[in-house]
Amino acid sequence: MAVVLHLLTFTSILLMYVSSARPPHIVLIVADDLGWNDVGWRNPQMYTPNLDKLATAGVILNSSYVQPLCTPTRNCLMTGYYPYHTGLQHSVIVPDAAGFLPANFTTLPQKLKELGYVTHIVGKWHLGFCNWKYTPTYRGFDSFMGYYNAAEDYYTHYVGPGYDFRFNTDVYRPTEGEYSANIFANRAIDILNSVDPENESLFLYLPFQTVHEPLEVPEKYENIYSHIHNTSRRLYCGMVSALDEAVGNITAVLRERGFMDNLLLVFTTDNGGPTFAGANNLPLRGAKSTLWEGGTKGSAFVYSDTLLKKTKYLNTEMMHAVDWFPTLLHVAGGTADAGMDGMDMWPTISNNAPSPRKEFVYNIDEILHNAAIRVGDYKLIEGNPGHWNGWYPLPSVKEGLPNATADGAAESKNCMVNISADPNYQLFDIRNDPTEHFDISKKYPKVLQQMTQRLAEYKKSLVPANYPPPDPKSNPKYYNGTWSPGWC
Known part of the structure; x- marks a missing residue:
């Protein structure tokens, strides 16, 4: 009987070791157009209790740089290469032009799938859709709910003359009148409920629509800032709080289902705030779309219950958006390809070690x-x-x-x-x-x-920008009123 109990105890210890050795879950949350001064841990006028709790309990990254605009930063996250090495350095991909992340670049989810991860994206893609091969489920994601472009209506999901919302490759029409931040949070929660946190490793990429223009938000969030009489600022702040609540709802499920026992959560903006559309970057100079610090220094933090050796501090070491690719790959147990622009920042992030990065390219x-x-x-x-x-x-x-x-x-x-x-x-x-x-x-x-x-x-290593003119073949009228692949 003692031998049996000994074997059972040994088996239990072995199972615990195997569980702890499983590559950690990774959740990468990207806010769209969030300003430097638009978060509660810097500006007490902002109501972001969920983000503040995560940031202050984790590691606030105070020198985390991004690109001046949406598409270029998403390029960095997905490839580990600067946009001027992929042809995406100029402006953003617009709906009616054949811009795209070149297919010869291996994406982060593709590398993570090689390591056994299940991979999902919920939210904004903005890396090309004129051909199916440039869309999320062809670039390493097991599922996609969201939209291809930018600046679409939060309720109707229209961008100009076309409808833009997908579930995988199918046109998808959520409940009429539902706000996109809630749609995305609910989809993320559905994914969390479908994954076994003890036997599967999850990569969940959450590039929210919020807080990009148009400035739209349910009244209850706008009312939080009823003391602000400037309409743009009041709406924008309400959108930030809507984002905060969505993150809070997601992290609550992460904890309830046991993901937090072995998870790294990363939060970053994609560029500085558009001061011309309600955002604020004080004390930094400039805004979204500029090379100033206000356009390129991003609000960011990491959080984990178990993976960080040092927490609750302000990390001032230099890093860039290209560094997330090799860093997250390292956390997952993989190794980035040689010659990549990104650098592994895990010792810097997890233990406040000096950054290996001494320089970077803004653009x-x-x-x-x-x-x-x-x-x-x-x-x-x-x-x-x-x-x-x-x-x-x-x-x-x-x-x-x-x-x-x-x-x-x-x-x-x-x-x-x-x-x-x-x-x-x-x-x-x-x-x-x-x-x-x-x-x-x-x-x-x-x-x-x-x-x-x-x-x-x-x-000397610049790749010419791929910024083609509008293509009439893209017109949604040819695709039942939707922005759809199939014209390049």
């Missing part, structure tokens, strides 16, 4: 004739960094977008700045001047020369 856009790089503490901007060049205060009680002129320069006295007319180069010391007030290019000509030479080296 190189040969169509706009602008670029920016970071080397150590120095940031070089070539050409015009973008349209929104100022520091934008939170909206006042008045309507409209106060304190900003048409060209983006701040009007209020504490935000005045002299902006050169498309200077050739600007140089900033980001460590000592994180808000980019002082161009030091004339003060440090040798540093400027070294930085321009480094930029020239990066440019």
